[in-house]
Each structure stands twice: as C-alpha cells, then as structure tokens.
Amino acid sequence: MKEREPVKRGYSYKAQRRAYLFTTYFLLLVGAIVMLLPFLWMISTSFKPLSQTLTMPPKLIPSIFRWQNYVEAWNTAPFGKYFFNSFFIAIVETICEVIATIFAAYAFAKMDFFGKNVIFVAFLGTMMIPGEMLLVPNYITLTSFHWIDTYYALIVPFIVSVFGIFLLRQFFLSIPDELWDAARIDGSGRLGFLWRIIVPISRPGITAVALFKFIGSWNAFMWVLIVTNTPTMRTVPVGLSYFRTAAGTYFNQLMAAATMGMLPILILFFFAQKQFIQGIARSGIK
Numbered sequence: 638m639k640e641r642e643p644v645k646r647g648y649s650y651k652a653q654r655r656a657y658l659f660t661t662y663f664l665l666l667v668g669a670i671v672m673l674l675p676f677l678w679m680i681s682t683s684f685k686p687l688s689q690t691l692t693m694p695p696k697l698i699p700s701i702f703r704w705q706n707y708v709e710a711w712n713t714a715p716f717g718k719y720f721f722n723s724f725f726i727a728i729v730e731t732i733c734e735v736i737a738t739i740f741a742a743y744a745f746a747k748m749d750f751f752g753k754n755v756i757f758v759a760f761l762g763t764m765m766i767p768g769e770m771l772l773v774p775n776y777i778t779l780t781s782f783h784w785i786d787t788y789y790a791l792i793v794p795f796i797v798s799v800f801g802i803f804l805l806r807q808f809f810l811s812i813p814d815e816l817w818d819a820a821r822i823d824g825s826g827r828l829g830f831l832w833r834i835i836v837p838i839s840r841p842g843i844t845a846v847a848l849f850k851f852i853g854s855w856n857a858f859m860w861v862l863i864v865t866n867t868p869t870m871r872t873v874p875v876g877l878s879y880f881r882t883a884a885g886t887y888f889n890q891l892m893a894a895a896t897m898g899m900l901p902i903l904i905l906f907f908f909a910q911k912q913f914i915q916g917i918a919r920s921g922i923k
Contacts, residue, residue, distance in 0.1 A: 676899075683707070683893035690888040703889065707897065710880070710890040716897070718869055719876040724901075726791050726872065727854040733796035734850045735843060741802045743831050746809035747817065757806075760799050769859075776863060790864040791872075795854065801846040808842030809835065844909055852902055873898040 677697065682690055683706055685699040710716070744750070745757050775794055776785075784790040812835060820830040836843065858874040865871050877898070880891040 679892045679899075680896055682888055683896050685889050687887060687889050706889045706893040710893040710897070713887075713890060713894075714876050714879040715868060716873070716876060716894065719871060719873045722791075722870065723855055723872040723874075723898075726788065727851050729788075729792050730795050730854045731847050731850045733792070734798055734801060735847050737797050738801040738805050738846055739831070739836065739843065741797075742805035742809050743835060745802065746806045747812075747814070747835075748827075761803060764799050772860070772863060779864060785864055786866045786870050788870075791861060791870075794860075795857075798846075798850060801850065804849075805839070805842050805846055808839050812838060848905065848909055851905060855902060 681697050681699060684702045684704070685706075686701055686703050689696065689699055689701075745753060779785055779790045779794075782789070784793070816834055817830055820834060825833070855872075856874060857872065861872050861875050865875070868876075873894075877891060877894055880887045880894065
C-alpha cells in the first residue's frame with residue numbers, strides 16, 4: 638500500500654491538472670465566442686437583403702448573399718472622402734502625438750528639473766476630467782480662431798495625450814540610467830541619446846502609443862460631428878449616420894459600411910499586435 642500511494646497521488650494531480658486546463662480553456666472559448674458574436678453578426682447582416690435583417694428567429698447565415706450591399710453603401714454617401722479624411726486625420730494626429738509624447742515622457746522620466754513630480758501629477762489629474770466637459774470651451778476657442786469645419790479643428794486639440802505620456806514614461810523608466818552615462822562619455826547630448834538609443838529601445842512602447850492614438854482618432858464621432866458642418870469634412874463614423882432616414886434604417890448597408898470602416902483597424906492591429914503587447918507588458922500597465 639505504501640508503494641502505490643505516490644502513484645495515486647500522481648494520478649490525482651494529473652486529473653486535477655487536466656480538469657483545471659479543461660475548465661480554463663472552456664471559459665476562454667466561451668468568452669471568445671461572446672466577444673466575436675457581434676462582429677460575426679455585423680458581417681452576416683452586411684450580406685443579407687433588407688427583408689432578412691430583422692427576421693425572427695434571427696439567422697446568422699443569410700439564405701442569399703447580397704454582395705451589392707457594399708457597392709450601394711459606398712455610393713450612398715461620399716465614403717471615398719470620408720475614408721480620406723479618417724486616414725489623413727488619424728495619421729497626422731498619430732505622428733504629432735508620438736513626437737510630442739516622446740519628448741514629454743523623456744523629460745519626466747530621465748531629466749531632473751524643478752517641480753517635475755508636481756507637474757506630472759497635475760497632468761495625470763487632467764485625465765479625471767470627462768471629455769464632455771471640454772466640448773463647449775474647446776468649441777468656443779476654435780470659433781475664435783475661425784477653425785470650425787477645418788482640419789485644424791479636427792487635429793490640433795488632440796496632438797497631445799496625457800495617457801500616452803504616462804504610458805511611455807513608464808517604459809522609459811525601465812531603461813537603465815547607465816546608458817546615459819555611457820552615451821555622455823562618448824560625447825552624445827540629450828537629443829542624440831534620445832533618438833539614437835532611447836527611441837530604438839522603446840519601439841514597442843511607441844508602437845502601443847501610436848496604435849492607441851490611431852484607433853481613438855479613427856473612431857472619433859462626437860467631436861467630428863460638432864466641429865464640422867459640411868459632408869466633405871466628416872469621417873467614416875459620422876458617415877454611418879447617413880443610413881438612418883425617416884423611413885427607417887438600412888441595416889444591411891449600415892453593417893456593410895461598418896465592416897469597411899473596421900477593416901483598417903483590424904489590419905493595423907494584425908501587423909502591430911506583437912509590438913503592442915510588448916509595449917503594454919513592459920510599461921507595467923495592467
């Protein structure tokens with residue numbers, strides 16, 4: 638009996654381990670299905686005729702695949718101009734924010750100056766202010782500059798992100814200070830050390846900041862709707878409202894347009910997901 642006891646204990650451990658793994662993967666699978674179901678329903682609806690979009694009981698797979706929904710959705714509104722505006726605004730905002738964030742995060746992480754911690758805490762405090770509270774004062778400011786219905790109104794207020802500065806600062810803090818001492822011995826200045834050493838090392842963190850910004854800019858709706866008056870200045874999220882009319886909502890065309898609007902984000906995340914995950918993990922953000 639004493640010789641068989643370790644075997645029983647080992648068998649019991651293996652059984653518990655298998656049960657734990659089975660339960661874990663089962664819950665993850667259920668969670669993945671719950672998360673993917675809205676996207677699958679959106680894609681499915683984008684291929685349905687209008688008469689099948691609200692049928693009961695609902696059908697995930699349409700009986701007739703109507704590819705014309707994408708063509709009709711593209712022609713219903715000037716989506717070519719919407720996509721151009723979305724890409725232009727998102728790219729310019731991302732580039733400007735990344736440059737500003739790199740300098741600000743480096744200053745807060747690797748330089749000593751009077752009031753650094755106080756200023757940084759004040760920056761973080763602005764994150765507690767809801768964005769809706771800033772709509773009216775920002776609109777009044779842009780009106781005084783005569784920037785309403787221009788690219789300036791869509792880009793300039795969002796070229797600095799406190800969250801981006803915080804995230805990249807945490808990444809810069811993980812870089813040893815001995816690198817600066819070695820670079821200074823070799824005759825490098827602050828700017829050369831930043832662009833030749835810090836930036837290449839911090840590529841995952843910078844990618845995470847850029848991806849956050851691009852997604853946020855691409856999905857912006859409220860601000861674009863407020864500061865634009867003409868269809869030629871609006872973006873894809875605002876353009877989706879064209880499918881809601883007094884006669885009802887064309888759900889099949891709406892889902893087709895939403896699918897087209899989602900593709901750039903999926904493609905971007907597919908190519909940058911490795912750098913994005915490393916940037917989040919190494920910056921200590923949970």
